[in-house]
Amino acid sequence: MPKRILQGTVTSDANAQTVTVSVERRFTHPVLKKTIRKSKKYRAHDPENTFKKGDVIRIQECAPVSKSKRWEVVDRV
Template sequence: MPKRILQGTVTGDQNNQTVTVAVERRYKHPLLHKTVRATKKYRAHDETNSFKIGDKVRIEECAPVSKTKRWRVVTEASA
C-alpha cells in the first residue's frame, strides 16, 4: 500500500525534532453545494529541526516515531 503524502503549513516548532503541520482540504458540501475548508493538524518528525513556523512542507506517512508522531517531513513544498 502506498504511503500518503500531504502538503501543509508548519504551525508549531517548539518541540525538539517535531513540527506541527496544518493540512487543509476543500470539499463540496453535499446538501448546500458550497465549498468547505477543513483543517487538520498532524505532528511530524523533523530530524534536523530545519523547518520554522510558516514554511510550506510535504509530510509522508511512516511507522510510529512516538505516541503522537506517525508522519515525517519529506521536503519543503514548492510554491
C-alpha cells in the same frame, strides 16, 4: 500500498525534532453545494530541526516514532 503524502503549513516548531503541520482540505458540501475548508493538525518528525513556523512542507506516513508522531517531513514545497 503507497504511503499518503500531504501538503501543509508548519504552525509550531517548539518541540525538539517535531513540527506541527496544519493540512487544509476543500470539498463540496453534499446538500448545500458550497465549498468548505477544513483543516487538521498532524505532528511530523523533523530530525534536524530545519523547518520553521510558516514553511509550506510535504509530510509522509511512516511507522510510529512516538506517541503522537506517525508522519515524517519529506521536503519543502
